[in-house]
Amino acid sequence: ETGVTQTPRHLVMGMTNKKSLKCEQHLGHNAMYWYKQSAKKPLELMFVYNFKEQTENNSVPSRFSPECPNSSHLFLHLHTLQPEDSALYLCASSQDPAGTAKNIQYFGAGTRLSVL
Amino acid sequence: AQSVAQPEDQVNVAEGNPLTVKCTYSVSGNPYLFWYVQYPNRGLQFLLKYITGDNLVKGSYGFEAEFNKSQTSFHLKKPSALVSDSALYFCAVRDIINTGNQFYFGTGTSLTVIP
Numbered sequence: 001e002t003g004v005t006q007t008p009r010h011l012v013m014g015m016t017n018k019k020s021l022k023c024e025q026h027l028g029h030n031a032m033y034w035y036k037q038s039a040k041k042p043l044e045l046m047f048v049y050n051f052k053e054q055t056e057n058n059s060v061p062s063r064f065s066p067e068c069p070n071s072s073h074l075f076l077h078l079h080t081l082q083p084e085d086s087a088l089y090l091c092a093s094s095q096d097p098a099g100t101a102k103n104i105q106y107f108g109a110g111t112r113l114s115v116l
Numbered sequence: 117a118q119s120v121a122q123p124e125d126q127v128n129v130a131e132g133n134p135l136t137v138k139c140t141y142s143v144s145g146n147p148y149l150f151w152y153v154q155y156p157n158r159g160l161q162f163l164l165k166y167i168t169g170d171n172l173v174k175g176s177y178g179f180e181a182e183f184n185k186s187q188t189s190f191h192l193k194k195p196s197a198l199v200s201d202s203a204l205y206f207c208a209v210r211d212i213i214n215t216g217n218q219f220y221f222g223t224g225t226s227l228t229v230i231p
Contacts, residue, residue: 002159042220045218045219104165105160107159107160107161
């Protein structure tokens with residue numbers, strides 16, 4: 001195991017539902033990430049948090065709302081999603097000293113989301 | 117703009133033969149380069165990285181990659197493929213000029229090792 005746990009592993013939701021994805025890391029890292037993985041496309045970075053502060057938001061629709069209550073936990077709140085939002089959502093964490101970009105990311109197994 | 121290209125969606129190789137998975141990159145400064153592997157129903161796992169120094173980098177499971185600055189490439193290689201190497205491989209780059217936490221990933225290459 002990588003030390004990054006995502007729940008649930010699978011989620012089916014209707015377009016009017018509200019659900020949340022959870023990510024927890026046990027590695028003592030200071031940065032956490034949400035990615036969207038769709039077939040035949042590069043991993044899309046959605047959000048980055050560094051020491052609980054959001055540092056990146058790559059033009060993600062407002063129907064995705066991240067929350068980072070502390071450096072170990074990251075949530076992705078979902079509401080009024082569209083069928084094209086169906087994908088594998090991956091969480092990752094890394095330990096990046098300020099001013100560097102050297103360290104690797106550790107990924108969770110992902111949540112397979114299907115929007116009906 | 118920073119980007120990564122993996123020109124092959126699919127690579128097939130016979131067990132025991134050498135394998136190569138290609139990656140080229142484009143960054144504004146000097147790159148940090150990474151390879152990750154993804155097995156079915158799993159997240160990405162780190163294989164190896166190039167930061168500086170020797171252009172030939174050795175990583176997990178017998179994989180290695182060669183950084184070629186003139187060709188802006190970072191191809192993944194293994195001398196003798198195993199069936200268990202069959203997986204999805206992603207190349208990624210970070211731009212050291214960009215002090216944010218931004219990784220750029222390729223579209224992935226599906227490797228199938230044929231027994």
